[in-house]
Amino acid sequence: MKKFLAICSLITAFAFISGDLAFAGAEKDPLKARVPRADRGKAKKMKPPKELYKKSKKASDEIVAAGKKIFEGKGTCVNCHGKLGDGLGPAGKVLTPGPRNFTNCKFHKKRKDGELFWIIKNGSPGTGMVAMVPATITDDEAWKVLAYERSFCKKWRKKK
Numbered sequence: 001m002k003k004f005l006a007i008c009s010l011i012t013a014f015a016f017i018s019g020d021l022a023f024a025g026a027e028k029d030p031l032k033a034r035v036p037r038a039d040r041g042k043a044k045k046m047k048p049p050k051e052l053y054k055k056s057k058k059a060s061d062e063i064v065a066a067g068k069k070i071f072e073g074k075g076t077c078v079n080c081h082g083k084l085g086d087g088l089g090p091a092g093k094v095l096t097p098g099p100r101n102f103t104n105c106k107f108h109k110k111r112k113d114g115e116l117f118w119i120i121k122n123g124s125p126g127t128g129m130v131a132m133v134p135a136t137i138t139d140d141e142a143w144k145v146l147a148y149e150r151s152f153c154k155k156w157r158k159k160k
């Protein structure tokens with residue numbers, strides 16, 4: 001019986017490892033909300049500071065350019081989310097679930113600015129997306145980088 005149990009746990013462990021390998025880098029349903037339920041209502045209502053922009057759709061070219069600098073620089077976002085924002089950065093490829101693909105316009109449509117800000121600030125619990133504020137960037141920088149991430153969806157800022 002002991003041997004049987006040992007074999008069972010070995011098989012389970014192997015299934016987990018191979019499953020992880022097979023799916024490393026793949027996103028978990030990007031349309032499903034990430035902010036924990038208890039914080040979601042408040043997160044959806046969070047607004048950027050007025051001097052930056054009112055909505056990410058209306059962010060100026062200057063703000064988006066500043067966001068790009070943070071994304072590729074001190075924010076380190078590029079390592080996981082990739083230079084093209086497709087979630088295929090070198091460090092992202094080994095994560096399960098994989099990083100968000102920001103070129104997916106359906107994802108952007110599903111999320112309020114405040115929800116994305118909440119995740120950038122606090123992280124997505126239980127994933128490689130860790131809290132970025134205040135260790136890596138400031139609140140203002142998080143709003144700027146958010147505007148840049150939105151711009152990977154080509155349609156986002158055209159709808160002015």
Ligand code: HEC
Binds near residue numbers: 097100119136
């Ligand atoms: C170590 C890798 C890593 C780094 C660095 C990283 N991310 Fe992520 N990010 C992830 C992963 C993995 C997910 C997917 C989490 C999930 O599925 O819940 C994610 C998801 C996200 C999401 C989607 C949240 C949602 O609502 O679905 C946003 C926005 C985001 N990251 C922004 C950023 C920004 C901005 C930076 C840089 C300041 C950054 N990330 C840096 C790994 C990373």
